[in-house]
């Protein structure tokens with residue numbers, strides 16, 4: 001039987017889960033999310049609640065993940081997505097994508113286990129880590145996860161020893177200079193050594209089935225895909241000279257929501273130009289699927305005013321109950337600049353695109369916003385301007401900013417360069433939170449679905 005609501009749904013919503021499904025079209029996804037925030041935040045009595053009841057929390061709209069999947073299928077028909085779960089291994093996201101038929105890119109034993117434990121067939125997993133732990137290779141062999149990547153001779157010897165039947169993908173380096181996180185600094189064989197790697201694999205009797213690449217996470221130049229596909233073609237040709245008949249190309253991740261259509265357009269054209277239809281194509285999108293689906297709410301736990309007697313100015317500091325050691329690791333690891341917005345100020349609830357109309361008319365105050373740990377590096381936003389005076393107990397939220405797509409498409413039409421650095425949130429955030437200073441690394445997620453299709457697959461209804 002299908003459960004009435006998702007197991008992770010907060011008890012407050014459990015009573016009334018149907019109301020949170022965007023089924024009758026009466027609510028926009030934003031209104032749906034607003035309702036969840038309002039219910040949750042208004043249920044907390046800050047003067048009476050148990051320690052931690054006011055912890056930061058996420059609202060995840062799984063309908064957004066569903067829409068991203070439809071968008072992928074419309075624009076990249078040839079590419080089967082293998083969701084990179086490192087980005088956000090949220091169990092409901094993985095469950096939804098499993099239902100939607102995607103594969104999964106796993107980077108470790110635990111990620112493989114998480115996917116297998118959900119009953120997903122090992123053939124739907126690629127162990128996309130070119131430098132693997134020996135015992136993990138043995139684990140993959142035992143569990144029948146055959147697809148894996150390599151980029152160096154040692155990895156071939158390791159595979160020969162522990163999993164000679166593996167289906168290997170030769171990961172090649174790319175030009176990832178336009179990306180936020182450059183992965184080819186660490187992984188990927190250069191075209192100078194791909195032939196010798198293929199020859200060694202042949203000599204060892206291994207089975208190389210394809211090529212993989214990654215243009216860098218948070219890529220902003222669609223042409224990076226064109227160059228990488230072209231290089232992959234050259235490696236396919238080398239492989240057939242060495243005696244392999246490669247059948248799969250893995251185009252990796254690097255897709256951003258804001259630039260997705262231009263990227264998909266360039267990639268699809270390159271695939272058609274360089275690879276005949278009998279070559280299977282897979283991808284490893286991560287942040288593309290989840291970045292816009294998660295919104296984070298944080299509570300203001302303290303504030304300070306610093307008076308500068310010399311300049312006769314004041315600086316206002318806010319302290320939230322989440323910071324760079326928690327869900328804002330993306331500031332350090334993912335080069336992000338989260339944008340704070342007021343969720344609740346006093347008794348007024350201000351979430352949503354029309355909230356600014358409800359803002360006060362007083363002079364704007366500039367705040368610096370800090371996390372809860374003792375470390376001075378724990379700074380979330382250096383300068384945030386609010387038209388309201390923020391007090392202890394108020395709530396601030398952070399969501400994906402988006403809005404660059406139209407400009408990106410315009411630049412594509414003009415055949416111009418892409419100087420844009422896409423802004424993305426939350427992906428690579430919860431998954432890399434720490435317990436530094438004793439704070440939790442596992443903040444609550446309240447799930448909603450703004451798409452009936454996702455709701456039905458997940459048993460919302």
Ligand code: PLP
Nearest residue numbers: 084217218253254284285286287
């Ligand atoms: N595949 C591999 C091998 C990766 O290392 C990563 C990210 O680090 C991804 C896929 C996902 O990349 P993105 O989130 O940019 O789509």
